Amino acid sequence: MAPKDIIDTLAGIEPGSTLDAIRARRLQARENAQKSYLSLFEPVDPGDFSLAERAAVAAFVTGLHGESPVAAFYRDKLGANADGAALVEPIQIEIERGKTTGPYGAFPAGPLSAENKAGLIYRVSAERKPQLGNRLVAALEHAHLLVFRPRDAASADMKALLAAGWSTTGIVTFSQLVAFLSFQVRVVSGLRTLAAASA
Amino acid sequence: MSTINPPVVFTQDELGWVSWIDPLPEAELTERHFAGLVDRARAKSEYFRLLVRDPEVLEARTKTDKDIFYNVADGLPRAERELAAAATSRYNGCIYCASVHARFASTYSKRRDDVQRLLDEGVGADLGERWNAVVKASVALAETPIAFGPDNIAELRRAGLDDAEIVDVINGASFFNWANRLMLSLGEPSK
Numbered sequence: 036m037a038p039k040d041i042i043d044t045l046a047g048i049e050p051g052s053t054l055d056a057i058r059a060r061r062l063q064a065r066e067n068a069q070k071s072y073l074s075l076f077e078p079v080d081p082g083d084f085s086l087a088e089r090a091a092v093a094a095f096v097t098g099l100h101g102e103s104p105v106a107a108f109y110r111d112k113l114g115a116n117a118d119g120a121a122l123v124e125p126i127q128i129e130i131e132r133g134k135t136t137g138p139y140g141a142f143p144a145g146p147l148s149a150e151n152k153a154g155l156i157y158r159v160s161a162e163r164k165p166q167l168g169n170r171l172v173a174a175l176e177h178a179h180l181l182v183f184r185p186r187d188a189a190s191a192d193m194k195a196l197l198a199a200g201w202s203t204t205g206i207v208t209f210s211q212l213v214a215f216l217s218f219q220v221r222v223v224s225g226l227r228t229l230a231a232a233s234a
Numbered sequence: 235m236s237t238i239n240p241p242v243v244f245t246q247d248e249l250g251w252v253s254w255i256d257p258l259p260e261a262e263l264t265e266r267h268f269a270g271l272v273d274r275a276r277a278k279s280e281y282f283r284l285l286v287r288d289p290e291v292l293e294a295r296t297k298t299d300k301d302i303f304y305n306v307a308d309g310l311p312r313a314e315r316e317l318a319a320a321a322t323s324r325y326n327g328c329i330y331c332a333s334v335h336a337r338f339a340s341t342y343s344k345r346r347d348d349v350q351r352l353l354d355e356g357v358g359a360d361l362g363e364r365w366n367a368v369v370k371a372s373v374a375l376a377e378t379p380i381a382f383g384p385d386n387i388a389e390l391r392r393a394g395l396d397d398a399e400i401v402d403v404i405n406g407a408s409f410f411n412w413a414n415r416l417m418l419s420l421g422e423p424s425k
Contacts, residue, residue, distance in 0.1 A: 057398045060308055064301035064405060070294035078290065101379040137378040138326050145242030150356065181415050182378055186327030188419035190254040203255045204287040210416055211291045218412035224380045225404030229397060232387040 037062070040069040042219065045105050046226040054230055072219070075212045076112070084205045087118035089212060091126055091167075092174050096216045098130035099182050105220045122171075125163045129175060133157045137183030154184060173199030174209060181213045239425045241329050244353035246336045246346070249329070253421040257283035272296045284420060295412070302405045310395070310402035313343035314368050318403050320349065321372040322410035325357050330423035331414050367393040371400075372407035 037059065039050065048054045058065050076089060090113040097106040113119040113126065139154035157179040159172045167175070173196050180187060196206050238252050257280050258267065268274055270289025276282040285292045303319070306312050316339035323332035336353055340346040351359040357373050360366065367389045374382040382404075390400050417423075 053397065054401070057401050060398060061301050061305060061401075061405065063305070064298050067294045067297040067301070071291060071298060074288075074290035074294055099378065138376065140327065142327060143240055143242045143329075147243060177419075181419055185415045185418040190422075192419065193254045197255075206255060207285060207287040207420075208291065210419060211285070211288060211295065214412045214415035215291075215295070217415055218408045221375050221380055221382075221408035221411055222404060225375060225382055225408060226401070228382055228384060229387055229400055229404070232384045233397065 037065065040065065041072050042068060042222055042226070045108060045219075045223045047104075047230065048226060052230075053233065054226055068219070068222070071215050075208070075215060082204060082208070083202050084208050085118070087113075087116045087122070088171060088174065090116050090119050091122045091171055092178055092209065092212060093216055094123070094126050095130060095133075095175055096178050096182055096213050097220055098127070099133055099179065100220050101134075103220070103224070105223050109216075122167070125166045126175075129159060129163060132160060133175075133179050135183055138185065140184035140187035142186060157183075169199045170201065173201065177209075178213050181210070182217065238422060241333075241423055241425050244324060244329055244332050244336070246333060246340060246350065246353070247425070248337075249333050250424040251281050251330055251417065251421055252424050253280045253284045255284065255420065257281075258286060259283075269293060270296075272300075281417070281421065285416070299409060299413070302402070302409050308398065310399040310406075311342070313339055313345075314365070314399075315402055315406040316342060317349075317352075317365060317368050318372045318406035319410045319413075320352060321357055321369040322376050322407045323414055324352060325373050325376045326411070326414040326418070328410075328414040328418050330417050331410060333423070335410075364393040364395075367395070368403055371403050372410075375404065375407045376411060 090109065093109040094113040097109045110123060114123045135155045139152040141151045142148060157176060159167060159175055164172050177192055177196055180192065193206065241249060260277055263277055267286045267289050270286045270292040271277055271282055272293060303315050316335045319335035320332055320339050323335060332353060336349050340349045348361050352361065357369055371382060371386040371390055374386050387400060390403065
């Protein structure tokens with residue numbers, strides 16, 4: 036029996052339960068979802084994407100999905116970081132400003148244009164920009180795009196991150212972090228729903 | 235840089251993918267990078283040479299992906315895992331991911347026309363009770379806030395899926411919310 040991992044903790048899966056046994060049949064996926072989490076949030080070398088920035092982006096991304104044990108977990112992680120604690124409140128305010136329903140956005144011009152769906156183009160409020168700084172302002176705006184309207188992404192968005200001081204490698208790790216959380220929050224929600232339906 | 239000819243419809247054809255930011259040059263890859271690539275042949279791919287800038291995350295991501303989709307010792311048939319990936323990609327709007335996993339769904343299910351209807355008509359296409367349940371569950375999981383609920387579980391069970399198979403749907407659909415966001419935001423597909 037494997038010890039509880041982060042998905043077990045967030046989904047409330049107990050050792051010896053039915054879902055624990057089902058997860059054990061995909062042991063490589065289970066172990067590597069955990070390694071993904073660790074390499075993003077406890078990296079050997081965080082490089083130029085600091086742990087405080089990682090926690091801030093994670094709190095924002097999971098908060099945009101609505102209040103949940105996952106959102107609370109990353110908000111607490113941000114609060115526990117010496118450089119992150121002061122960001123908890125501004126991030127919380129920005130989550131409330133950014134909440135909407137996705138996915139939406141535009142398809143390449145052509146027959147699919149009929150399926151285009153307009154929605155919020157989120158920008159950090161001018162009031163919060165000094166607290167967050169250029170790098171996080173650009174990161175939150177791009178993270179919102181990734182969460183709600185990934186099909187709107189364009190090469191100009193990469194240029195905006197580079198212009199705000201993100202390195203190419205930093206952009207890769209940042210994109211992985213947002214995309215990984217999009218996975219994790221869904222697995223946790225799905226497993227919780229299944230557990231409740233089996234109770 | 236060569237001219238990009240982006241597809242404007244969902245297709246089962248093979249597509250290329252072009253990065254918007256610089257991948258690592260093949261000549262600069264070290265053993266640490268090859269460990270991240272998992273398969274050495276992936277050094278030929280622009281997408282993987284970009285993601286390998288963070289080799290630890292790429293390695294973990296790749297091994298998660300492979301087990302969710304390729305471990306068919308038990309659980310949901312491969313065709314329906316690929317259907318969950320294709321439906322998620324169709325709904326989020328990832329033409330590249332949808333092309334790859336629609337092809338796999340066609341190969342493993344031998345239902346190429348039904349897969350094509352998913353691409354042409356979208357996630358509302360009527361593909362029969364079992365596939366409809368998988369597509370609907372995938373769509374509900376792709377929504378933000380997540381709309382997946384007890385009704386989806388009940389529908390999957392009515393269609394004959396047991397709990398282990400439902401976990402395969404949850405894993406496959408959730409994983410494509412990871413994959414779609416990378417493919418859509420770091421570069422673009424090319425015909």
